[in-house]
Amino acid sequence: MKIGVPSKGRLMEQCFDWFGSRGLTMRKSADGREYAGHIDGASGLELVLLSAGEIPYELAAGRIHLGVTGNDLVQEKLADWAAQVAPLADLGFGQADLIIAVPQAWIDVDTLDDLDAAAAAFRLRHGFRLRIATKYHRLVRDFLTRAGVADYQLVDSQGATEGTVKNLTAEAIADITSSGETLRANHLKILADGRILQSQATLFAARSADWTLARARLQQVAPALGLSLDGLAFLS
Amino acid sequence: MTPKSAIRAEAETLFAAFLAAGAVPVDADILLPADTLLDLYGEDIRARAYTTQDPLRGEMMLRPDFTVPVVQAHMTHGAEPARYAYLGEVFRKQDRPTTRPSEYLQVGYEVFDRSAPEQADAEVFALFARLLAPLNLQPGTGDIGILMAAVRGLSTTERRKAALLRHVWRPKRFHALLDRFAGRAPMPAARKALLEHLAKDTPQALIAAAGQFVGLRDADDIAFRASALIEDAAAPPIAAPEADALDQLLSISAPAPQAMARLAGLRNTLPWITDAVAQLGLRLAAMKAQGIAIETLPFATTHMQSTLEYYDGFVFSFHAADPSLAPVASGGRYDALTAVLGQGRSIPAVGGVIRPGLVARLKGNT
Numbered sequence: 001m002k003i004g005v006p007s008k009g010r011l012m013e014q015c016f017d018w019f020g021s022r023g024l025t026m027r028k029s030a031d032g033r034e035y036a037g038h039i040d041g042a043s044g045l046e047l048v049l050l051s052a053g054e055i056p057y058e059l060a061a062g063r064i065h066l067g068v069t070g071n072d073l074v075q076e077k078l079a080d081w082a083a084q085v086a087p088l089a090d091l092g093f094g095q096a097d098l099i100i101a102v103p104q105a106w107i108d109v110d111t112l113d114d115l116d117a118a119a120a121a122f123r124l125r126h127g128f129r130l131r132i133a134t135k136y137h138r139l140v141r142d143f144l145t146r147a148g149v150a151d152y153q154l155v156d157s158q159g160a161t162e163g164t165v166k167n168l169t170a171e172a173i174a175d176i177t178s179s180g181e182t183l184r185a186n187h188l189k190i191l192a193d194g195r196i197l198q199s200q201a202t203l204f205a206a207r208s209a210d211w212t213l214a215r216a217r218l219q220q221v222a223p224a225l226g227l228s229l230d231g232l233a234f235l236s
Numbered sequence: 237m238t239p240k241s242a243i244r245a246e247a248e249t250l251f252a253a254f255l256a257a258g259a260v261p262v263d264a265d266i267l268l269p270a271d272t273l274l275d276l277y278g279e280d281i282r283a284r285a286y287t288t289q290d291p292l293r294g295e296m297m298l299r300p301d302f303t304v305p306v307v308q309a310h311m312t313h314g315a316e317p318a319r320y321a322y323l324g325e326v327f328r329k330q331d332r333p334t335t336r337p338s339e340y341l342q343v344g345y346e347v348f349d350r351s352a353p354e355q356a357d358a359e360v361f362a363l364f365a366r367l368l369a370p371l372n373l374q375p376g377t378g379d380i381g382i383l384m385a386a387v388r389g390l391s392t393t394e395r396r397k398a399a400l401l402r403h404v405w406r407p408k409r410f411h412a413l414l415d416r417f418a419g420r421a422p423m424p425a426a427r428k429a430l431l432e433h434l435a436k437d438t439p440q441a442l443i444a445a446a447g448q449f450v451g452l453r454d455a456d457d458i459a460f461r462a463s464a465l466i467e468d469a470a471a472p473p474i475a476a477p478e479a480d481a482l483d484q485l486l487s488i489s490a491p492a493p494q495a496m497a498r499l500a501g502l503r504n505t506l507p508w509i510t511d512a513v514a515q516l517g518l519r520l521a522a523m524k525a526q527g528i529a530i531e532t533l534p535f536a537t538t539h540m541q542s543t544l545e546y547y548d549g550f551v552f553s554f555h556a557a558d559p560s561l562a563p564v565a566s567g568g569r570y571d572a573l574t575a576v577l578g579q580g581r582s583i584p585a586v587g588g589v590i591r592p593g594l595v596a597r598l599k600g601n602t
Contacts, residue, residue: 079331104447107439108461111426116409120402121461122453129278130453138331141279148409150402153279166450187450192426 001214004058004067007035007049011201014093015068023224044217053077055204060084062209065218072098072176072199076136085204086234088227094201096176098136100143100194103165103172104187111192112147115172119151122171133157133170136196140174143196162186203227207234238596243341246599247323247592250343253367254321259345262320264305270295273304276546276576286327298327302344303546303570304577307585310348311578317349320587336562337593344567346587348574354515356586357550357569358522364554364565364588365528371598373554373564377492378539380404381549381569382499382512386485389508392417392474395464407541414482419473431469434462481505489536492520496535519550540566546573550586556598564598565590 005015005026016026025040026047037047048064055069056077068091074081102109109118119130130152134140137154144152157164157173162182164170174196177183183190203225205218215235222229229235255261267290273281285300299305302322310318323343330338345363347356365375387400396417403409415421436442439459443449481502488495499513520530540551549569556564567588575582 080333083333103449103451103453105443105449105451105455106453106458107434107442107446108430108458108465110430111424113424113427114430117399118453118457118461120399121464122457125457126452129275137282141283145280145283148403148406148412150278150406153274154282168452171451171453187448 001044001066001217002046002048002064002209003039004048004050004055004064004069005037006052006055006068011052011094012049014201015091018091018093019225022226024221042217042221044213045221056081056085059204059206060208062206065206065209065211065214067204067206068201069204070094070096070199071202072096072136072139072197074202074204075197076139079138084207086207086232087202088205088229089203089225091201091203094199096178096199097195098139098174098176098197098199099190100132100140100172100174100196101162101177101183101188101190104189106189109191112144112149112194115191115194116147116149116151119149123151129153130172131155131170132172132174133161133164134174135159135161136174136176139196147193162188205232205235211235238593238600242596242600243593246596247341247343250367250590250592250595251321251323254343254345254363257319257345257363259319259321262306262309262322264299264302264309264322264324266299266325267296268299268305269293270297272308272577273297273300276304276573283331284328286329299325300328301326302342302589303346303573303587306344306346306587307570307574307577310346310583310585311574311581314348316583317347317351319348320344320346335560340591340593342589343592344587344589346585348583348585350584352522353549353569353584353586354518354522356584357519358526358528360567360586360588361523361550361552362526362528364552364567364590367590368554368565368595371554371556371564371595373556375533376539376553376555377533377535378537378541378551379512379516379535379549380541380547380551382509382516383485383537383541384548385509385512386482386506389506390474390478390482393468393471395468396471396474405542407538414474414479417474418476418479420479423469427465431465434466439463477505485509486537489534489538492530492533492535495537496520540568546570548572552588556594561594562591564594 006012019026023041027038029036035049037049039045039047050058052069053073055067056074058064059067060078074085078084109115122130132152133155135158140154155170161173161175164173211234270287286298288296290296306320325339326342327339330336347360349356383404384401387397390397399413403413439462443455443458485502488498503510524530540553547568547570551568553563553566565588569586571584574585
């Protein structure tokens with residue numbers, strides 16, 4: 001059974017801690033720079049170290065059986081995500097909210113309703129749709145459609161998204177935040193009803209992976225990991 | 237699966253019928269510049285159309301429908317009046333598992349004519365009804381123009397009317413706004429707090445106090461909306477009889493003659509819908525003259541209300557009995573769209589499309 005885990009940083013360490021405290025010791029191979037690892041505590045398990053952003057795709061392709069990544073990434077990157085992966089456990093770290101933020105100086109905008117009205121006026125005066133910078137296109141678009149916000153456009157921003165407003169490449173942003181400090185430092189505020197998703201590191205199972213042999217491995221470690229496999233026909 | 241050759245043959249037959257009705261064949265590119273479509277339809281189109289990147293021309297879309305290229309072609313070098321027919325693939329992204337195809341043929345017929353819109357409406361509908369008659373489909377009709385006329389005449393501020401008109405195609409949001417403007421829904425706490433804050437000082441002072449200024453939306457934009465909010469809070473609610481009449485208008489769904497009678501009854505409270513209702517009367521008479529059984533023709537004010545936002549008058553569709561299937565045919569009037577794409581010029585336009593894939597499939601089942 002292949003388990004995909006983020007390959008570096010705090011997220012990797014917290015993953016190792018989570019599995020370790022439940023009897024599965026994960027460690028990187030002796031050369032710390034090599035992206036390979038080992039799992040002790042149960043047989044037939046293979047550790048695969050991957051970029052957190054790649055894990056949703058690897059799960060969808062069935063190349064790994066289990067994977068740890070943020071549910072924001074899963075829901076953004078996988079169309080009809082629930083048909084492709086099943087969440088098994090919230091791991092209790094990597095918490096962050098996907099939110100919509102606007103400049104603090106927008107004293108007339110506190111809600112999505114205000115954003116919609118501001119977008120209409122902005123388009124009339126400036127001749128183009130109000131730009132919202134984000135890398136979460138699917139989640140943001142679905143959210144704004146449900147809220148009935150019109151006259152906006154999404155512009156892609158893969159990093160330093162909070163800076164796009166000051167750089168005049170966007171009027172508002174939609175991004176992940178945990179403490180909100182970066183937002184405040186960039187003179188932005190979160191809309192009162194602008195929380196799109198609460199995300200955290202989550203253990204997912206791949207529905208399309210070959211579970212013939214891996215199923216027994218998972219059933220073996222499930223009690224120690226505190227996983228309930230009830231209702232997941234592909235795992236029982 | 238219906239063989240592609242059978243679908244193509246069905247499409248050719250329909251196309252020939254449109255040409256026989258007097259249409260000129262028109263071709264359109266498959267790769268369209270994304271900016272025009274985005275400007276027109278908004279971000280929603282990105283969820284429905286395939287986008288791709290051209291190294292020189294930037295973001296492009298695989299043709300999601302023919303309306304935009306056909307209108308553009310007409311506005312650039314079309315004679316008047318004009319009738320066009322087209323046949324080709326359209327592409328629609330599907331984000332959920334579905335039996336609906338993401339690539340399929342469309343055959344369409346569009347009329348650009350300044351005289352007697354009711355005649356053009358009836359001509360298009362009757363042509364479609366005649367071609368689809370062997371399939372025993374369920375027709376549906378509506379008129380977004382009546383709803384827009386009803387909103388335009390309301391005794392309230394221009395700003396509120398503009399907000400309602402902007403969301404005519406989003407029923408949920410439209411109703412939420414109507415409830416608020418009519419005083420039927422309490423003011424949301426967030427808006428109340430916002431208004432209290434705005435009352436404390438001038439917009440300029442409040443903006444300065446809010447922190448460092450960033451972004452392209454400037455102090456004028458903000459101050460303008462701040463004063464609009466204060467003005468709106470002071471405006472009286474839309475009178476209950478008007479709001480109720482608008483609700484009744486939205487709930488009309490009946491055979492055309494009964495719908496017509498109910499609309500006529502609403503003219504006492506909403507006298508400004510008189511012209512739009514008269515136009516419906518003229519259309520029904522024109523349809524009757526074309527042999528349509530208007531006594532049983534379903535009419536709903538909100539028919540096809542939540543489609544892409546460009547229909548602004550007569551709308552129609554033909555459905556098979558199986559509700560999981562897309563409409564076999566649909567269309568309507570889109571006068572305002574020609575103004576948007578015509579850069580200052582405009583022409584009344586009505587038209588529709590048939591999905592030959594569904595026609596072939598339904599014929600195969602019988």
